[in-house]
Amino acid sequence: MPEKSFEVFPRSPKKTYGLMELVKGTNPSVEKEPEDTIFTWPNLFYIEFIMALAITALLLFLSLYVQAPLEEEASTDTTPNPMKAPWYFLGLQELLVFFDPWIAGVTLPVLIMIGLMLIPFLDVNPKGKGYYTFSERKFAVTNYSFGMGLWLVLIVIGVWLRGLDWNWYWFWENGHVHKPVVAGLRDLPVMLSKGLGVSDSAGKAISDLMLFAYFVIGLVIPAVLFKDFFKRLGLLRYVTTMVMFLIMVGIPIKIALRLVFSIKYAIITPWFKI
Amino acid sequence: MSKLMNRISDWVTSTPFWKAVFRHGYEDTPRNRALTTFSNVLYHLHPVKTRRESIKIRYTWCMGGTSLLLFVILSVTGVLLMFYYVPDARRAYQDIKDIMTVVSFGTTFRNVHRLAAHGMVFTVWVHMTRVFLTGAYKPPREFNWIIGVLLLVLTLLLSWTGYLLPWDQLALWAITVGTKMAAATPFFGVEGPFAPELGIRPDNDVKFMLLGGTEVGQNALLRFYVLHCVVLPLFVVVFLAVHFWRVRKDGFSGPL
Numbered sequence: 001m002p003e004k005s006f007e008v009f010p011r012s013p014k015k016t017y018g019l020m021e022l023v024k025g026t027n028p029s030v031e032k033e034p035e036d037t038i039f040t041w042p043n044l045f046y047i048e049f050i051m052a053l054a055i056t057a058l059l060l061f062l063s064l065y066v067q068a069p070l071e072e073e074a075s076t077d078t079t080p081n082p083m084k085a086p087w088y089f090l091g092l093q094e095l096l097v098f099f100d101p102w103i104a105g106v107t108l109p110v111l112i113m114i115g116l117m118l119i120p121f122l123d124v125n126p127k128g129k130g131y132y133t134f135s136e137r138k139f140a141v142t143n144y145s146f147g148m149g150l151w152l153v154l155i156v157i158g159v160w161l162r163g164l165d166w167n168w169y170w171f172w173e174n175g176h177v178h179k180p181v182v183a184g185l186r187d188l189p190v191m192l193s194k195g196l197g198v199s200d201s202a203g204k205a206i207s208d209l210m211l212f213a214y215f216v217i218g219l220v221i222p223a224v225l226f227k228d229f230f231k232r233l234g235l236l237r238y239v240t241t242m243v244m245f246l247i248m249v250g251i252p253i254k255i256a257l258r259l260v261f262s263i264k265y266a267i268i269t270p271w272f273k274i
Numbered sequence: 275m276s277k278l279m280n281r282i283s284d285w286v287t288s289t290p291f292w293k294a295v296f297r298h299g300y301e302d303t304p305r306n307r308a309l310t311t312f313s314n315v316l317y318h319l320h321p322v323k324t325r326r327e328s329i330k331i332r333y334t335w336c337m338g339g340t341s342l343l344l345f346v347i348l349s350v351t352g353v354l355l356m357f358y359y360v361p362d363a364r365r366a367y368q369d370i371k372d373i374m375t376v377v378s379f380g381t382t383f384r385n386v387h388r389l390a391a392h393g394m395v396f397t398v399w400v401h402m403t404r405v406f407l408t409g410a411y412k413p414p415r416e417f418n419w420i421i422g423v424l425l426l427v428l429t430l431l432l433s434w435t436g437y438l439l440p441w442d443q444l445a446l447w448a449i450t451v452g453t454k455m456a457a458a459t460p461f462f463g464v465e466g467p468f469a470p471e472l473g474i475r476p477d478n479d480v481k482f483m484l485l486g487g488t489e490v491g492q493n494a495l496l497r498f499y500v501l502h503c504v505v506l507p508l509f510v511v512v513f514l515a516v517h518f519w520r521v522r523k524d525g526f527s528g529p530l
Contacts, residue, residue: 037323041310044320044329051336052343059347059393063385070374073367074446076489083447086437088395088430093451102466105455116423119406120416128409130328130527137409144406272460272467 082166090158091151097166098255100273108251112147115244122241124232139229147248185264188257204268211267211274218246319518321525328528333408337401341429344394345510351387352503359439361499363492366441391433398429410527418520421513428510435502438495449490449498457481 011017072078085093095104127136134141163169167179188210193203219242223230230238254274257263267274286292287300298309311322327333358377359369373380402422405411411419438449457463457479461472464479476488486493 036326038326039304039307039311040320040322040324041307041316044324045316047329047331047336048339051339055340055343056347059386059389060382062389063382066385066389067381068385068388069442069444070370070440071443074363074441074443074490076446078443080443080447083451085448085451086434087392088433089452092455101455101458102460102463106459106463106466113423113427116402116426117420120411120413120419123412126412129412130408130410131529132407133409141407144403148403 081164082162084158084162087155087159091154094154094158094162095251098251098258102272103274111244111247115248118240118244122233122237122244124237143245143248150248150252185258185262187268188263188266189268191261191263207266207268214250215243215246218242218249319522321522324526325528328526333528335400335404337397337404341394341397341401342514344390344397345514347390348387348394349507351383351390354383355387356503361439361495363441363495366439366495370440370442391436394429395433398426402426405527408527414524415520415527418517418524421517421520425510425513425517428506428513432502432506432510435498435506438490438498439502441495446490449494453481453484453490453494456484 084090092104092109095108098104099108123137123140125137125140127133128140161168161170163173163175164178169175169179189200189203189207191203192198192206193200196203196206198206219239222242223238233241254266257266265273287296297313298306300306308322311317311320355373358373358380360366370384373384405419405422434449434452438445457476458466459469459480460466461468462474462480463469464474464476464481466474469479476482482488484494484497485491486497
């Protein structure tokens with residue numbers, strides 16, 4: 001019996017055919033690059049379903065033991081001491097010790113949000129997409145960790161270490177005894193004019209210059225030291241990145257000025273003080 | 275008996291109603307696995323196939339999904355609490371007391387609502403950290419990162435507006451601290467820089483707008499209630515829709 005041959009699919013004489021790749025699988029993968037995929041059902045949906053069950057169970061279990069607080073009815077007659085915002089805002093409330101409310105409560109949170117939104121447009125490093133890495137994006141990861149760490153430390157201080165009159169109370173200290181008021185905070189312009197023996201306005205001018213110099217030096221030095229970094233980012237991205245960075249680093253610097261030199265304000269203008 | 279059961283199940287699964295609801299067979303075949311996603315509403319959230327590495331828990335930490343789950347739990351428990359709560363400064367506190375003492379499972383729902391709210395602030399935060407550390411905001415996902423930051427802000431605002439509703443001392447003074455900061459807004463707050471030059475007074479600044487008055491009272495309670503239960507959740511739902519649609523279009527990040 002002659003072998004009967006037939007074509008599985010008719011070939012077009014105008015085209016050339018080639019076997020691209022043989023892969024193990026249960027379904028055809030046409031016009032796709034080789035990829036390691038699995039079915040979403042059940043693989044991913046099971047993870048989500050089990051997580052949902054676990055989280056719900058955890059919440060119900062915790063709700064038996066962690067009671068939502070309810071204090072006395074709201075009354076403007078008695079002011080609690082200290083009055084605290086919810087924990088996620090205590091980082092900002094803690095900054096009120098070191099900054100005026102218009103910075104700590106409004107300007108900084110707005111800058112943080114704008115800064116976060118700008119991240120994808122400032123970070124031009126194509127590496128480190130889709131996997132964890134530190135070595136390929138040291139600056140980005142260090143920056144984020146620093147900001148997040150600062151935020152967390154301030155929250156921890158606000159939640160656990162601040163007591164009466166927003167004073168610092170260690171865990172072993174009696175939280176019901178008021179601490180003596182510490183006097184003697186000074187302003188940097190006054191310190192400068194007294195220390196250098198110059199006029200008040202000269203002291204102010206020097207302190208303004210110091211802030212100006214902080215930003216100028218902070219912008220110029222890294223551009224000179226890390227030329228590649230500057231070139232990769234371009235002027236606009238570089239300036240935005242560094243100004244955001246310098247503001248962020250400026251926060252612990254101001255905190256240090258207050259704690260080490262008892263400086264209340266570094267900059268004094270008729271409209272605002274920093 | 276088992277024959278009878280088989281006949282019944284054959285009949286049930288052959289009815290037009292069954293076929294209208296379930297569009298594919300139950301048998302575990304690659305075709306049915308694909309159809310489960312493809313022919314269902316689930317297709318809006320996930321593709322038929324996903325990369326093996328990008329759904330590992332050690333990569334995702336499950337934090338985005340958990341945030342969504344907590345939002346759903348908050349919506350459900352929140353609606354239940356709304357049945358018993360009236361945003362009237364004269365009775366709001368007593369309503370909470372009722373929820374905790376006479377309403378069946380009221381304490382549970384209140385506790386779960388509070389824990390989920392604090393939890394959501396935490397999980398959204400951790401989700402953002404995960405996305406940052408895996409560079410998942412890099413092209414083509416830049417805009418979705420912005421949506422994510424907006425969702426973080428909305429989460430914080432939702433949690434904060436809910437803080438006032440129990441109308442106890444904790445609530446009143448926490449919101450007092452917060453709105454004091456609003457009064458210090460540059461240009462728009464009465465105590466902020468450049469505000470006097472713009473003619474900002476205590477009765478027309480941003481704090482007044484937020485509270486409906488110069489101090490936390492009935493108007494503030496009503497405003498926070500409406501923001502907490504209607505306005506902000508609506509915004510969250512809209513942004514979530516965009517957030518998920520973008521994830522769906524760009525695919526999960528993750529190693530190839």
